[in-house]
Structures are given as structure tokens and as C-alpha cells.
Amino acid sequence: MMQQDGTLSSDEVARxxxxxxxxxAPNGPMAPLHQMNPLRAGWIEQRIRQRFPADLPGEILDIGCGAGLLSEALAGRGFPVLGLDAATAAIRAAETHAAGRGLPLRYRAGRLELLVEEGARFPIVTALELIEHVPDPARFLELLATVVVPGGLLFLSTLNRTLRALATAKIGAEYVARLLPRGTHDWRQFMPPRQLGAYATRAGLRPLASAGMSYDPWRRRWVESRDLSINYIMAFEKPAAVGAGN
Structure with a gap:
């Protein structure tokens, strides 16, 4: 049975x-994320700069940052970043890897609920490859929406619940190619874009853009595509308060 602690599963945190x-390790258990990371970071950067062409008014909050793959990539592009993860060993690894690099980056071990209780708010929030690991996605989206400022953006990426995703991202990646440790994913927790969009809309967010993330074997890299049947990324905005800026 999955042990739940707030919006997170204690089993998943331990994993x-x-x-x-x-x-x-580029060829270690997180190799697929290493390969996908330039695409993810570039897609997010483009939309941040469109929304905030001048300086970003605050930090990016990277929820479920792990050991900091996305956090470091965004900080390396000049954005101030706070990486948050409930896995304390992962946070220590993130801090060690970033030490001495002079990046506008800080880390914190903890859960999203703590930031909500503290009243923390951010112009940009990212939660990549995370929603498929939480026991209550709808509640998690509500908390994510809470920490986004009006006019801010939320970025989510996950796996679609399709037979193609089952064959490639679950069976193929974990059991055939052994790119991921067995048990990393539960296909039943993969989420169709329509369902993710419905949860976000219910939480007061507005969908802005989506894209598939597909591996191109000819170029040996991940590319943006229209195919959302396996990996995909979505951007949402929190509508600005009525009368803001008047």
C-alpha cells in the first residue's frame, strides 16, 4: 500500500x-532525464522570456527538483531558482553539485505544503516528471496554483496514459532497455493531457501551450513534437487579478 504524507507518497520519496x-551520472539511472533536460529547459525559458521580457520578478520554484538537473539548467540561463524536494539525500546531492559554480540557485528540503503555509509565492513554478508520482494529483494542482502569483506561469511535464507509453516508458525503459530502475513508474498514474488540463482548470489555471517530447534516433536527441502520446510538457498561467495594474 502506498504510504501518503500530505500530497506526496513516502514510498516515492524514499525511492x-x-x-x-x-x-x-550521465549514463546512470537518470540518463533519460539528462538527455531530455536541454529540451525541457529551452521550452520553459522561451515562454518565461515571452511573459517576462525584462527581469524575472522573483525566483523560479522548481518543485520535485531531485538533485537539480532542471534547477541548474535554468539557473545557468540566468534565472534565480529555488529547488525544493522532499528527498533530503537528493537535495544534498544537488547542493554538492552546484557548490562553487556561482549560480543564482538555492535548495531546500521540504514539501509544497510548507511553502503554502508560509505564504510563499513565485512568478514561475515548475513541476516536471512529478505529477505521475503523487497520490492525489487534483489536490497537488490546487497547491501548485496557490504558490503561483497572478499573472505567473506553471510548467508541468509527465507521461500520457496510452499503450505506447506503457510499451516504451514502462516496459521498454524499465524491463527491456533497463534505462530506469524497475518500479520507477506506475502506468496507472500516467495522465492524459485532457485530464491534467481539467485538474489545472479546476485549480484556477488557464492552459497556454503544450508539446510532445520525442526522441529522434537520427539526431540522437530529444526534440519538440506534436506527438503527446508518450512524454509531453504543458504551460499554464494563473490569470491576473481583475483590475491589476490599473
Whole structure:
């Protein structure tokens, strides 16, 4: 039985904590994320700069940052970033990897609920490859929406619940190619874009853009595509308050 602590599963936190020491190994258990990360970071950067062409008015909050793959990539592009994760060993690995690099980056071990209780708010929030690991996605979206400022953006990426995703991202990646540790994903928790969009809309967010993330074997890299049947990323905005800026 999945042990739940707030919006997170304690079992999932422990699973990713155990991977902390190998998180930054390019050919280790997080190799698929290493390969996908330039596409994810670039897609997010483009939309941040469209929304905030001048300086970003605050930090990016990277929820479920793990050992900091996306956090470091965004900080390296000049954005101030706070990486948050409940896996304390992963946070220590993130801090060690970033040490001495002079990046506008800080990390914190903890859960999203703590930031909500503190009243923390951010112009940009990212939660990539995370929604498929939480026991109550609808509630998680509500909390994410809470920490986004009006006019801010939320970025989510996950796996679609299709037979193609089952064959490639679950069976193929975990059991055939062994790109991921067995048990990393539960196909029943994969989420169709329409369902993710419905949860976000219910939480007061407005969908802005979506894209598939597909591996191109000819170019040997991940590329943006129209195919959302396996990996995809979505951007949402929190509508500005009525009368704001008047």
C-alpha cells in the first residue's frame, strides 16, 4: 500500500532518495532525464522570456527538483531558482553539485505544503516528471496554483496514459532497455493531457501551450513534437487579478 504524507507518497520519496548518489551520472539511472533536460529547459525559458521580457520578478520554484538537473539548467540561463524536494539525500546531492559554480540557485528540503503555509509565492513554478508520482494529483494542482502569483506561469511535464507509453516508458525503459530502475513508474498514474488540463482548470489555471517530447534516433536527441502520446510538457498561467495594474 502506498504510504501518503500530505500530497506526496513516502514510498516515492524514499525511492528517489535512494538514487541521489547516481543522479548526476550521465549514463546512470537518470540518463533519460539528462538527455531530455536541454529540451525541457529551452521550452520553459522561451515562454518565461515571452511573459517576462525584462527581469524575472522573483525566483523560479522548481518543485520535485531531485538533485537539480532542471534547477541548474535554468539557473545557468540566468534565472534565480529555488529547488525544493522532499528527498533530503537528493537535495544534498544537488547542493554538492552546484557548490562553487556561482549560480543564482538555492535548495531546500521540504514539501509544497510548507511553502503554502508560509505564504510563499513565485512568478514561475515548475513541476516536471512529478505529477505521475503523487497520490492525489487534483489536490497537488490546487497547491501548485496557490504558490503561483497572478499573472505567473506553471510548467508541468509527465507521461500520457496510452499503450505506447506503457510499451516504451514502462516496459521498454524499465524491463527491456533497463534505462530506469524497475518500479520507477506506475502506468496507472500516467495522465492524459485532457485530464491534467481539467485538474489545472479546476485549480484556477488557464492552459497556454503544450508539446510532445520525442526522441529522434537520427539526431540522437530529444526534440519538440506534436506527438503527446508518450512524454509531453504543458504551460499554464494563473490569470491576473481583475483590475491589476490599473
Amino acid at each position: 528517489f532518495d535512494a538514487l541521489a548518489a547516481d543522479w548526476w
